[in-house]
Every structure is written in C-alpha cells, then in structure tokens.
Amino acid sequence: MGLSTNYEKHKASEITIREIREAATRIKGYVRRTPLMSCSPVRDAVNRAESLQLKLECLQVTGSFxxxxxxxxxxxxxxxxxxxxxxxxxxxxxxxxxxxxxxxxxxxxxxxxxxxxxxxxxxxxxxxxxxxxxxxxxxxxxxxxxxxxxxxxxxxxFHPFADPVIIAGQGTIGLEILEDAPDIDTIVVAIGGGGMISGVAIAAHAIRPGIRIIGVEPVGAATVYKSIKAGHRIELEKIETAAGPLGARASEQLNLDLVQEHVSEIFLVTDDEMRNAARWLWFELGIAAELAGAAAVATILGSHYRPAEGERVCAVVCGSGTDGIEA
The missing domain is CATH 3.40.50.1100 (Rossmann fold)
Known part of the structure; x- marks a missing residue:
C-alpha cells in the first residue's frame, strides 16, 4: 500500500514544537480549548487522585481529542x-x-x-x-x-496516528495543559496507535524538559508496549478489549520512535479497571468518559502508576461515552 509506506518514511525529527504551535493557530476556532479540571474535592480520593488534574478532551467537538x-x-x-x-x-x-x-x-x-x-x-x-x-x-x-x-x-x-500533521494537531493538548498548569510534573496519556501521546510528549518536553510522560494501553491491545519490549514493530494477532478506540493491532515506526524517545513508561490496564475508572469519573465528578477515555485515570486508580507525595499529575480524559457506565 503506497500511502502506508509514505507514512512510515517520516522521521520523528520532522515534528517539533514549531509545527505544534502552527497547528494551534491553524485549528483555532474550529476546535475547543478544553478545560483542565482538578479532581478535588472528592468523596473517595484513591491513590492521591484528589490532587489529580484532568484534561477534559471528552468535551472536545465530536467527543474526543x-x-x-x-x-x-x-x-x-x-x-x-x-x-x-x-x-x-x-x-x-x-x-x-x-x-x-x-x-x-x-x-x-x-x-x-x-x-x-x-x-x-x-x-x-x-x-x-x-x-x-x-x-x-x-x-x-x-x-x-x-x-x-x-x-x-x-x-x-487521513491517517489516525502516523502522520506528522495529525500528530502536531494532537500535540496542541500538551500546549494547553502547560499553559494552564506550568508546574505539572507528569502527564498520563492513553495509547491506541500512538498519535496523541507522541504529540503531547513533543510539546511537553519542548516546554518543560523534565516532565514525565506515562503511557497506558489495554491488556488486550498492548501494541506499543509489546513492540517496545521486543525492540521492533510487531502486529498483534487479535484485539481483546472492549475499548475500541485503543484497538490497533500495530502501530507505525514513526510513533514507536517517538514513544521510545519521550515516554518514561507504559502501563497496561484491564477492561474492568477502565470500567471502574469510567464509573468513578461519572459518580464522583459527573464526567461521561468512554472506556478508552478513562484509561489514563484507570492506571492511577488501579495503582499501576503511584504518584509521589506532592507530584502534580495530569491525566488526559481523551473521549466521551457511556460504555463504561452502562456495562
């Protein structure tokens, strides 16, 4: 497939903070600047979640980032x-x-x-x-x-994740997070093909070089996690998660290179953990996040990533929906 091959030829170095800032100008007025919201106060603060900040891309036009x-x-x-x-x-x-x-x-x-x-x-x-x-x-x-x-x-x-122009657009999330909260120490981002985490990480590291970027994938679609562990791009035989937006069997080399360069660690969460996080978001905060949208929060509530005392963490709630609430 010629188009797919063209995307694979792109280099990670082609995407910089300049492209992301240009994207922010280009898309202004056509997308929403979504709010950054503190979880505090909540009834049940689990694993320091009370101090957690949420970037609410579930409120974006069309319902996701x-x-x-x-x-x-x-x-x-x-x-x-x-x-x-x-x-x-x-x-x-x-x-x-x-x-x-x-x-x-x-x-x-x-x-x-x-x-x-x-x-x-x-x-x-x-x-x-x-x-x-x-x-x-x-x-x-x-x-x-x-x-x-x-x-x-x-x-x-329009490739969903392996196009530098798409990645630059998603990177505007990182710009907004650090404009609204310049002292954030860690950003937690769900991974499907890797476009969002790539863009967010490039923007965040350009602005705040010491910031930590944490990735999250479903256990049943650990595409990027397994590729990084193997040291080469792999394609899963099948997808075993109900979180459809995170269900790519393979990423692309462009995204894998960016993840290797910018992401500190990738955690795996189960569908039940994403479901629990979606319900927590709904019942505690009134946020209707789909399973995929709750993945970043699930890694904290499920004790996979344990923030240090005083650590300022932001989780991207990347998509809206009710599949996690109703199931």
Missing part, C-alpha cells in the same frame, strides 16, 4: 487535494473527527470501520453525514481497505 489532528490535516491541504472527498479508517473517534472535517470542507467523508465499532459511534457518525463502510475484524483490516479506495479514487487519506 481526534478533532485536533483531523482539522489540522484538513487545513494543511489545498481545496484541490480534498475535492474528491476525504477518507479514513477508524475505531470510531477518528472517524467522527474526519466526518467533522468533511463537514467543514463541504466534501464527502468516507469512514471505514471494523465490525467491533459500537452502535453509539455509528449513530454519531450518521449524524455527521459520513458514508460508513463496515469492513474488517479490527482497525488494521479496515485501514487496508480504506487505503486501497483512497489510491484508486484519488481521495485524501
């Missing part, structure tokens, strides 16, 4: 490049963001989805007037189909 990267990608392209429409493959959230981009550009948006996509995501995508194609057991299968159609029909393809 993905709108940042998709809008940055759209605004980097000429009208001619998008004239035949835009296309992607997604576990749901990136698809919603690309559908939003299509609405902004007034061009058709086609979203390939795996069979594991939730009915809630399908309903949301239909409301954004996207053309949906459900094909493949996982995102990786859907992506191969989307790439083939993009090349055949000359459509603009």
């Amino acid at each position: 993905k709108a940042r990267g998709a809008v940055n990608k759209l605004k980097s392209l000429t009208p001619d490049a998008t004239a035949r429409g835009i296309i992607t493959a997604s576990g749901g959230n990136h698809g919603l963001a690309v559908a939003y981009a299509g609405r902004l550009a007034r061009v058709p948006a086609t979203i390939y989805l795996p069979v594991t996509v939730s009915e809630e995501k399908i309903h949301k995508l239909n409301r954004w007037d996207a053309r949906l194609v459900i094909e493949g057991a996982s995102w990786d299968d859907s992506n191969r189909a989307a790439l083939a159609v993009a090349e055949r029909d000359g459509m603009a393809y």
Whole structure:
C-alpha cells in the first residue's frame, strides 16, 4: 500500500514544537480549548487522585481529542487535494473527527470501520453525514481497505496516528495543559496507535524538559508496549478489549520512535479497571468518559502508576461515552 509506506518514511525529527504551535493557530476556532479540571474535592480520593488534574478532551467537538489532528490535516491541504472527498479508517473517534472535517470542507467523508465499532459511534457518525463502510475484524483490516479506495479514487487519506500533521494537531493538548498548569510534573496519556501521546510528549518536553510522560494501553491491545519490549514493530494477532478506540493491532515506526524517545513508561490496564475508572469519573465528578477515555485515570486508580507525595499529575480524559457506565 503506497500511502502506508509514505507514512512510515517520516522521521520523528520532522515534528517539533514549531509545527505544534502552527497547528494551534491553524485549528483555532474550529476546535475547543478544553478545560483542565482538578479532581478535588472528592468523596473517595484513591491513590492521591484528589490532587489529580484532568484534561477534559471528552468535551472536545465530536467527543474526543481526534478533532485536533483531523482539522489540522484538513487545513494543511489545498481545496484541490480534498475535492474528491476525504477518507479514513477508524475505531470510531477518528472517524467522527474526519466526518467533522468533511463537514467543514463541504466534501464527502468516507469512514471505514471494523465490525467491533459500537452502535453509539455509528449513530454519531450518521449524524455527521459520513458514508460508513463496515469492513474488517479490527482497525488494521479496515485501514487496508480504506487505503486501497483512497489510491484508486484519488481521495485524501487521513491517517489516525502516523502522520506528522495529525500528530502536531494532537500535540496542541500538551500546549494547553502547560499553559494552564506550568508546574505539572507528569502527564498520563492513553495509547491506541500512538498519535496523541507522541504529540503531547513533543510539546511537553519542548516546554518543560523534565516532565514525565506515562503511557497506558489495554491488556488486550498492548501494541506499543509489546513492540517496545521486543525492540521492533510487531502486529498483534487479535484485539481483546472492549475499548475500541485503543484497538490497533500495530502501530507505525514513526510513533514507536517517538514513544521510545519521550515516554518514561507504559502501563497496561484491564477492561474492568477502565470500567471502574469510567464509573468513578461519572459518580464522583459527573464526567461521561468512554472506556478508552478513562484509561489514563484507570492506571492511577488501579495503582499501576503511584504518584509521589506532592507530584502534580495530569491525566488526559481523551473521549466521551457511556460504555463504561452502562456495562
């Protein structure tokens, strides 16, 4: 697949704080500057969670951080490049963001989805007037189909995590966190393919070099964790998590290089731990986070990452939903 190969050729050094600041200017007015909220006070402060800060990307347009990267990608392209429409493959959230981009550009948006996509995501995508194609057991299968159609029909393809322009857009989260709380010591970020954590880490380390970046993956989709441990890019045989947005069977070398450079440690959480975190967010704070959106909080509530006394920690609540509350 030619397009996939092109993305793999990008180098981590191509993405700097300059590109992220340019992205912030480019997407301003098209995405929300989401709030940074303290958990304090809460009834049950678990593992120092009372002092935890939350970056509420669950309040972002379309319901997740993905709108940042998709809008940055759209605004980097000429009208001619998008004239035949835009296309992607997604576990749901990136698809919603690309559908939003299509609405902004007034061009058709086609979203390939795996069979594991939730009915809630399908309903949301239909409301954004996207053309949906459900094909493949996982995102990786859907992506191969989307790439083939993009090349055949000359459509603009939006990679969910291995495009420097997408990564720069997601990096604006890091800018906002440190503008609002310059003394943050640690940022905890969920990992699907690795686009969000890559961008956040580049921005955060450029502004505050000593800051710690912690990654979180589901036990049933430990794509980046296992690749880093193995010392090379691997593809999982199957995905075994209900957190669909975190269900990529393989990352790309660009993201793995950035994670190796910037991320201190990756923790694995179970679906039950994400579900418990989603319920904690809802009942304690009134925040409706999907399973994937609660992953960063789950690593703290589940005692995987134990902040030191006085450590200032921010967890990114990356997506909205009710799957963790209702299950």
